Amino acid sequence: AQKITQTQPGMFVQEKEAVTLDCTYDTSDPSYGLFWYKQPSSGEMIFLIYQGSYDQQNATEGRYSLNFQKARKSANLVISASQLGDSAMYFCAMRDGGGADGLTFGKGTHLIIQP
Amino acid sequence: DAGVIQSPRHEVTEMGQEVTLRCKPISGHDYLFWYRQTMMRGLELLIYFNNNVPIDDSGMPEDRFSAKMPNASFSTLKIQPSEPRDSAVYFCASSPGTGMNTEAFFGQGTRLTVV
Numbered sequence: 001a002q003k004i005t006q007t008q009p010g011m012f013v014q015e016k017e018a019v020t021l022d023c024t025y026d027t028s029d030p031s032y033g034l035f036w037y038k039q040p041s042s043g044e045m046i047f048l049i050y051q052g053s054y055d056q057q058n059a060t061e062g063r064y065s066l067n068f069q070k071a072r073k074s075a076n077l078v079i080s081a082s083q084l085g086d087s088a089m090y091f092c093a094m095r096d097g098g099g100a101d102g103l104t105f106g107k108g109t110h111l112i113i114q115p
Numbered sequence: 116d117a118g119v120i121q122s123p124r125h126e127v128t129e130m131g132q133e134v135t136l137r138c139k140p141i142s143g144h145d146y147l148f149w150y151r152q153t154m155m156r157g158l159e160l161l162i163y164f165n166n167n168v169p170i171d172d173s174g175m176p177e178d179r180f181s182a183k184m185p186n187a188s189f190s191t192l193k194i195q196p197s198e199p200r201d202s203a204v205y206f207c208a209s210s211p212g213t214g215m216n217t218e219a220f221f222g223q224g225t226r227l228t229v230v
Contacts, residue, residue: 033215045206045221052216091158095215101171102148102208103219105158 003027004092004106011111013082020067021077021109023092032096034075035103036066039089048090051075087113119222121207127228133195136225138207139188148219149182149192150206158206164190197229 005024013019025034036048051059051066059066067076079086089110093103120139128134140147148163162172167184175182179198184190194201204226208219 031215035218037221043204043226044223045208047218047220050216050218102150102160102163104160107157 003096003104004094006092006106006109008109009107011109013111013113015084015113015115016081019079019082019086019111021079021090021092021111022074023076023106024072024074025092025094026073027094027096029096032094034066034068035093035095036064036075036077037091037093037105038086039091039108041088045091049077082113084113084115087111119207119209119220121205121222121225123225124223125226125228127230128197130198130229131196132229133193134197134201134227134229136192136205136207136227138190138192138222140190140207140209141211141220142188144209144211144220146210146212146219147184147190148208148210149190150208150221152204152206152224153202161192194227197227199229202227202229 003026007022032053034051038046038048049059049061049064049066051068058068063080065078067078089108091108092106095103122137145166149161150158151161152158161174162182163170164184180194182192204224206221206224208221210217210219
């Protein structure tokens with residue numbers, strides 16, 4: 001069964017607008033962590049933000065925030081005031097169980113910021 | 116720290132040849148992961164090590180794939196014999212400890228093309 005679902009294969013957004021990238025997950029483990037990574041056209045994977053299943057508040061890192069809705073099993077990434085440099089692939093990932101396993105990734109969303 | 120270092124960055128080889136991908140994790144990181152990225156399947160975890168010991172290789176697609184970690188600063192992923200369907204970007208990642216919130220630090224990846 002797919003653990004991470006990203007339903008938006010691609011998105012076009014005007015520069016300076018806010019962007020929400022969707023991510024839903026599936027796990028029966030009460031303890032898990034959710035991650036977002038950015039992959040620009042150069043190919044590297046850049047860690048953006050983390051949300052733990054027991055965290056009471058939504059995570060924020062600069063222009064990135066995570067809209068964590070535990071009951072809905074969703075962890076959407078919000079990018080405020082988008083910039084041209086935000087154009088990239090964005091991956092949602094999860095680690096559950098004992099925390100020692102590798103990350104399970106979604107298929108990604110290709111975000112294109114238009115001037 | 117220089118981050119996770121992978122070599123080569125690009126590899127083109129003929130079907131049937133042996134291919135060896137190399138990875139130097141971040142010093143002090145106990146965990147090392149090998150991922151494969153393709154358009155069809157996204158990012159897949161192939162194998163991971165803890166303190167140089169392979170923990171889970173259930174993601175290794177076939178016996179043609181093997182991975183070793185002879186010491187804390189070096190790992191290899193070998194494909195023998197290589198096939199065109201092995202063409203993909205192979206990422207190595209490392210992380211410290213076992214915390215649920217521990218992000219994985221990725222290398223630049225090796226783009227493998229088997230012709």
